[in-house]
Amino acid sequence: MINDISRLAAFAKEHGFLYPSSEIYDGLSGVYDYGPYGVELKRRLAELWWRALVQVHENIVGLDSAILMHPRVWEASGHVEAFHDPLVDNKTSKKRYRVDTLIEEYAQRLEQRAQKEVEKKLRKQGQPFTPDALAEHPDYQRAQRLRTRLAQAMSARDWEALTRLLEEEKIPCPESGSTDWTPVRQFNLMFSTQLGAVAEEAQQIYLRPETAQGIFVDFPLVLKTARLKLPFGIAQIGKAFRNEIVVRQFIFRLREFEQMEMQFFVQPGTEGEWYDYWRQQRLRWHQHLGLHPQNLRFKDHEHLAHYAKAATDIEFAFPFGFKELEGIHSRTDYDLSRHAEFSGKKLEYYDEALGKSYTPYVVETSVGLDRLVLAHLSQAYTEEPAPTAEGGEELRTVLKLHPLLAPIQVAIFPLVRKDEFIQPARKLYEALRFSFMVAYEEKDTIGRRYRRYDAKGTPFAITIDGQTLQDHTVTLRYRDTLHQIRLPIARVEAFLQEQFSLAEWLRKL
Numbered sequence: 001m002i003n004d005i006s007r008l009a010a011f012a013k014e015h016g017f018l019y020p021s022s023e024i025y026d027g028l029s030g031v032y033d034y035g036p037y038g039v040e041l042k043r044r045l046a047e048l049w050w051r052a053l054v055q056v057h058e059n060i061v062g063l064d065s066a067i068l069m070h071p072r073v074w075e076a077s078g079h080v081e082a083f084h085d086p087l088v089d090n091k092t093s094k095k096r097y098r099v100d101t102l103i104e105e106y107a108q109r110l111e112q113r114a115q116k117e118v119e120k121k122l123r124k125q126g127q128p129f130t131p132d133a134l135a136e137h138p139d140y141q142r143a144q145r146l147r148t149r150l151a152q153a154m155s156a157r158d159w160e161a162l163t164r165l166l167e168e169e170k171i172p173c174p175e176s177g178s179t180d181w182t183p184v185r186q187f188n189l190m191f192s193t194q195l196g197a198v199a200e201e202a203q204q205i206y207l208r209p210e211t212a213q214g215i216f217v218d219f220p221l222v223l224k225t226a227r228l229k230l231p232f233g234i235a236q237i238g239k240a241f242r243n244e245i246v247v248r249q250f251i252f253r254l255r256e257f258e259q260m261e262m263q264f265f266v267q268p269g270t271e272g273e274w275y276d277y278w279r280q281q282r283l284r285w286h287q288h289l290g291l292h293p294q295n296l297r298f299k300d301h302e303h304l305a306h307y308a309k310a311a312t313d314i315e316f317a318f319p320f321g322f323k324e325l326e327g328i329h330s331r332t333d334y335d336l337s338r339h340a341e342f343s344g345k346k347l348e349y350y351d352e353a354l355g356k357s358y359t360p361y362v363v364e365t366s367v368g369l370d371r372l373v374l375a376h377l378s379q380a381y382t383e384e385p386a387p388t389a390e391g392g393e394e395l396r397t398v399l400k401l402h403p404l405l406a407p408i409q410v411a412i413f414p415l416v417r418k419d420e421f422i423q424p425a426r427k428l429y430e431a432l433r434f435s436f437m438v439a440y441e442e443k444d445t446i447g448r449r450y451r452r453y454d455a456k457g458t459p460f461a462i463t464i465d466g467q468t469l470q471d472h473t474v475t476l477r478y479r480d481t482l483h484q485i486r487l488p489i490a491r492v493e494a495f496l497q498e499q500f501s502l503a504e505w506l507r508k509l
């Protein structure tokens with residue numbers, strides 16, 4: 001686990017995971033490119049999400065709807081009217097902030113300060129820490145007050161109330177400490193562009209800010225063509241775009257990102273049980289891919305959108321604290337009803353058992369693929385002492401990724417750069433490359449080659465050494481434990497098939 005996000009970004013760049021977009025022009029803020037190893041990691045995460053939902057469930061199907069959609073979609077969805085973030089500028093530092101994050105982060109700092117003080121005081125008195133003692137601390141109480149006022153203003157979209165909150169509570173700018181703020185203004189997060197060449201006829205359209213609306217709009221076609229019965233789900237992976245006010249924290253908040261969303265359509269009245277079911281299933285999926293239980297938690301929303309019945313975030317302990325990784329929302333029939341109203345088309349389901357039609361309710365699971373990459377990279381990143389070939393010790397950087405996520409699954413090295421080693425090594429590479437992502441390297445000392453692939457998260461390294469020439473066995477080294485075993489060449493493929501079995505992983509999910 002790494003707790004310094006800029007070091008992780010530097011590591012990811014150096015090792016071919018992530019690059020700032022348009023680097024040679026000094027980058028474009030909030031946009032990143034995935035390098036050769038990052039793209040593998042990202043594709044694997046997407047694949048495991050897809051297989052766990054679409055392949056394994058009889059009643060979940062996939063969709064790939066277009067990024068550009070009819071502009072009325074975003075009126076119906078409420079995005080034209082309400083997809084705004086409140087922003088504010090500090091007059092002293094000239095820095096711009098999203099007001100909700102500014103206040104939330106200030107509340108977190110207050111809480112941390114209170115916690116430290118209470119712990120110190122109780123330690124001096126020889127008493128253990130209790131949440132009750134913390135709850136009495138004025139800073140802690142103030143943090144809770146701030147959160148309540150913030151939540152009320154946000155759900156009422158009352159920007160004046162936010163301006164007052166900043167003023168009355170004297171929220172300081174993290175940069176300058178100044179409390180001299182401009183009034184809070186709203187800012188629509190959708191990128192817009194023109195469809196068509198002739199200016200007068202051109203239509204303003206948007207880059208989609210979420211993939212979900214494609215699912216709602218295609219609901220009747222999918223229902224008909226895939227012959228589905230409630231409950232059923234439609235899953236989609238795709239790009240989304242938001243003109244975020246402030247982008248930072250590496251790939252946590254991007255302006256171009258990828259979402260993996262599944263809308264599960266259910267009979268009204270059953271949404272509660274399905275919400276609980278998907279909440280647990282999605283947590284289980286994250287854990288099954290190796291995210292530690294202590295790094296994951298639910299955060300239920302206290303203040304809900306007017307159409308929502310329940311909503312929770314799965315939060316992950318990112319290097320900068322617990323933050324949203326995935327959202328699970330019980331959304332009633334809001335979206336389908338709105339699209340029915342705006343399009344004039346029926347978006348209903350005929351329930352044979354009940355002998356009537358109705359608008360299904362929806363439980364949504366929505367995870368950011370880039371945030372997922374960040375979660376895995378930050379948890380997997382490990383620096384630890386490791387023995388050198390010469391009997392000494394050195395610090396190694398290793399990515400302890402789940403084997404199914406490893407960009408390169410196996411690395412093959414001839415111990416010495418000589419024909420008798422190179423030939424069997426190349427032969428093994430040729431045999432394995434159809435089933436696995438294999439790398440072959442003969443340059444540098446064996447120790448350096450091991451380190452290089454440790455940093456890419458390669459779970460197994462195979463060395464063709466002196467003994468191979470005698471008995472056709474190879475050395476297989478485990479990335480995490482550094483443990484080495486000898487394996488007959490003829491057994492290598494079967495061994496790897498077992499280690500990387502997707503079916504086994506899915507069966508145990």
Ligand code: ATP
Nearest residue numbers: 242244252253254257324325326327366367368371
């Ligand atoms: P946040 O509160 O962090 O802005 P959100 O509540 O607006 O997120 P949703 O609209 O619920 O997020 O989107 C679902 C998921 O999409 C989020 O859980 C997150 O993983 C991902 N996501 C949303 N915005 C971004 C972004 N700007 N960059 C990367 N991922 C994002």
